[in-house]
Each structure stands twice: as structure tokens, then as C-alpha cells.
Amino acid sequence: MEKITAIRGFKDILPQDSLLFWKVESIAHEVFNSFGYREIRVPIVEKTELFKRSIGETTDIVEKEMYTFADRDNEYITLRPEATASVIRAYIEHNMSSSEQITKLFTIGPMFRRERPQKGRFRQFNQIDVEFFGEEKPQSDAEIIFMLMHFLTRTGLRNLELEINSLGCPDCRPLFSKAVINFLKGSESNLCPDCQRRISTNPLRVFDCKVETCAATIANAPRILDFLCADCENHFSQVQSFLHDLNTPFIINARMVRGLDYYTKTAFEVKTNALGAQNAVAGGGRYNSLVSDLGGPEVPGIGFAVGFERLIACLPEEGSNKFRTDLFIAALGSKAQKTAFSLTNELRRAGVIAEMDYSDKSLKSQLKRADKLNSSFSLIFGDKEIDEKQVLLRNMQTKDQQAVPLDGMLDSIIKIIKER
Ligand code: HAM
Numbered sequence: 001m002e003k004i005t006a007i008r009g010f011k012d013i014l015p016q017d018s019l020l021f022w023k024v025e026s027i028a029h030e031v032f033n034s035f036g037y038r039e040i041r042v043p044i045v046e047k048t049e050l051f052k053r054s055i056g057e058t059t060d061i062v063e064k065e066m067y068t069f070a071d072r073d074n075e076y077i078t079l080r081p082e083a084t085a086s087v088i089r090a091y092i093e094h095n096m097s098s099s100e101q102i103t104k105l106f107t108i109g110p111m112f113r114r115e116r117p118q119k120g121r122f123r124q125f126n127q128i129d130v131e132f133f134g135e136e137k138p139q140s141d142a143e144i145i146f147m148l149m150h151f152l153t154r155t156g157l158r159n160l161e162l163e164i165n166s167l168g169c170p171d172c173r174p175l176f177s178k179a180v181i182n183f184l185k186g187s188e189s190n191l192c193p194d195c196q197r198r199i200s201t202n203p204l205r206v207f208d209c210k211v212e213t214c215a216a217t218i219a220n221a222p223r224i225l226d227f228l229c230a231d232c233e234n235h236f237s238q239v240q241s242f243l244h245d246l247n248t249p250f251i252i253n254a255r256m257v258r259g260l261d262y263y264t265k266t267a268f269e270v271k272t273n274a275l276g277a278q279n280a281v282a283g284g285g286r287y288n289s290l291v292s293d294l295g296g297p298e299v300p301g302i303g304f305a306v307g308f309e310r311l312i313a314c315l316p317e318e319g320s321n322k323f324r325t326d327l328f329i330a331a332l333g334s335k336a337q338k339t340a341f342s343l344t345n346e347l348r349r350a351g352v353i354a355e356m357d358y359s360d361k362s363l364k365s366q367l368k369r370a371d372k373l374n375s376s377f378s379l380i381f382g383d384k385e386i387d388e389k390q391v392l393l394r395n396m397q398t399k400d401q402q403a404v405p406l407d408g409m410l411d412s413i414i415k416i417i418k419e420r
Helices: 015-034 048-055 060-065 084-093 138-155 173-184 193-201 203-208 212-218 230-245 308-314 334-349 363-372 383-388 409-419
Strands: 045-047 067-070 076-079 103-112 124-133 160-166 266-272 280-286 301-307 325-332 354-356 375-382 390-395 401-405
Touching (some): 015 103, 048 060, 138 266, 193 203, 325 409, 334 409, 390 409
Antiparallel strands (some): 045 076
């Protein structure tokens, strides 16, 4: 019969990687907690309108990449392409701004974008998303960037490059957009059809286009940093100064516009050289009008998201993602198997990672399985040992063996394993 495979761009996270996910998640909880963040879990499906209004109608995500469906009652719903919009929707819906001036939230889970799959790019991928509401001071920008770099380093990532930029505000960005439109006038024929259209709909998006001729054409365009108003310029220079104070190195990339329209002022990305073309492990920025644009109060915000699969792909191979077992019980004979069955499950109840074999295989093949399971100890016995009331505990690394009396065996094994 023909086998059914996963959908293109959707991938299974196998146990080895799952273990890494779990470890990274626990580091995320620990690090974010110490900066005052609390976890929120939001649905993976939202009303389509939410993403159109936040990410921007003329972004690639909204124009081409969303998984949108008409629900039975003809309401349009979308598998979330990112988490920021959903977290803000929840922030507004639960009126969080009324109980505290500052709200720090994070969420971890799958996102969906119908992009062309390639190394490091999937149609379902996981993000660790962090949002900081209620503060517009540049210290909060530096703090969240510092936390991101600290978190990535704690997971084991090295050779990271932090890029920052300012995308201005509704006062100064239109002047920059105008300058870009003027710059592109006369060069339309060098641009891809999408970018030709973008000149009138969303000229900043041309900076994000991966088509070579578009990238070459935009290379000498004006720099947004030359158009910032005094407030944005001052904010950006203070962010840099606070990053210096926190010993967080960065480079300024004045061409970075990010793929979502909601950013104001600071934008940032973290890149690594270990990923090929999809080299951004994390990205984020400030969004001072987004909460109110989505019907909430005038509350500024800033956040970022880490690409979980990309982070995992960059982790140095350490063997830390090996599964281990505390004890493998190799029992030979029916009496021995019966004792082993109860013992294995009692040990598990006591928190020992224990395994046994039900198949009555030879000692050699049972011990082979113990090695495969990366077991620290093996307990070996047959019916004869049961009669003699003494079993053998073998340290799988040193091969040392010791006799353990059957009486009080459970407690003595737990003691030996826990003291190891
Ligand atoms: P983003 O830059 O679109 O930002 O995504 C953040 C990260 O998600 C990227 O740097 C990348 O590591 C990962 N990522 C994105 N698309 C894919 C994909 N198709 N396959 C694998 N990984 C991917 C946001 O999503 C914003 N919501 C971040 C943010 C939070 N801004 C403010 N708050």
C-alpha cells in the first residue's frame, strides 16, 4: 500500500531533537523569569483580520504566506504566522494594562507560513516569542536585546551577530519612503514585478526582496537613519549607549527593514554563520502604535521571536542530547522475569530510569540493549540467583560488579544509583 508522508515543509521533531527543545525551553523559562516575564499560551488559530491589520496587508506574509480558511460559518480564520498579534489580542482582550503598567509575556509554540521550504525554512516552525508592554524608554530596548543575547548564549550558541536599526516613526518614516520612491523612479524595469508594485504600496519592502536585481538596485538607496526625527534619533543613540553599558556588541544595519509592517524605532536581528541563506535566528523590534491599532490602549511595546528549529540547528554537538538509562534489568528465567517485572516498575515509581526486556533473550543480547540505552548499571540475575537471594549489579562503564542481597534490594539499588 502507498505510504502517507508528512506535508512538504512540515516536519516531525524526533525524540533526539525533542530533548533539545525541552532543554532549550527550560533555559527560556529560567532566563525569562529572572527578567520578570510570565508565560502566556494563545490559540494557534485567529481571525484572519488580526494578522492583516497587524502584520500589514502588503507584506509577503499576509499577501502570500498565510494558511487561511473559511470556517463553516464563513468566517475567515488563519493559522498564526507569528505570535505578536495573538499576544497583543490577548493583552487587550484581558485588559491587562489596567492591572499593571508593565506587562512582560512570553509564549512558545508552532507558527505557519507557506514559504518555499529550504534549509532552516519550514511551513510549520516553532518560535519562542517575547513581548514587553508599557515602556518606551530606550533602557527597555537594551534590556530585551541583552536578555535575548544572554538567552541564546546560555543555550550554547556561539558566533552570533546582533544587527540593529531604527525604522523611525509615523512622523519621519513617510519622508524616507518618499525618498525611496524618488530613488527608484526610472529603475522600475530592474525590479521584479512584486517590487514594481511595492513602489506604490509599500516601498520599504523592496529592501527585503531576495531577487538579485532588486537587491542591486536598492543597494545605493537613501539610508533611513538619515531621515530620523530628533526623537527617534535620540532614542536610537540611547539604545546604543545602553547596549554598550551592558557589554552587548552590535552592528548597525541601516538596510534592515524586517518583514512585518508594525515596527517603529528600534528593530533588530541576530544572525549566525551556521545556517546558510536562512541566517536569522531571531528578530524583533519596537511597536509603539500596534496595541492601539488593534483596538487597545495607547501602550508601547517591544519584542522578539527566536526561530526554535534554527536555534537547535546551530547548537554545537555535545552528546548532551543523548538519552540515558539508570538501570537495565537483565533477567533470565521465568522466576527472575517475574521479580524483575515488579522491581522495574517499583524503581520507576521511585524516579529511577529503569528498563527491562520481556523477550527472554540471551544475557549477551540483553546487555547489548543496556548499552544501546546508555545504561549506567545493569542488574543481572536468573532463577538460581533468586533462589540464592542475591543478584549482581554491574557498573556498565567500569564493568565492576557487586552482589546485592534480594532482601531490601529496592532500597539498596535506589541508594547506589542516587549516590552515583
Ligand atoms: P520574524 O523575523 O518574522 O519575526 O521571525 C522570527 C524568527 O522566526 C526568525 O528570525 C527565524 O529564526 C524564525 N522563522 C521565521 N520564519 C521561519 C520559517 N519559515 N522557518 C523557520 N524559522 C522561521 C516575528 O515573527 C515577529 N513576531 C517577532 C517579534 C516579536 N517582533 C516583536 N515581537
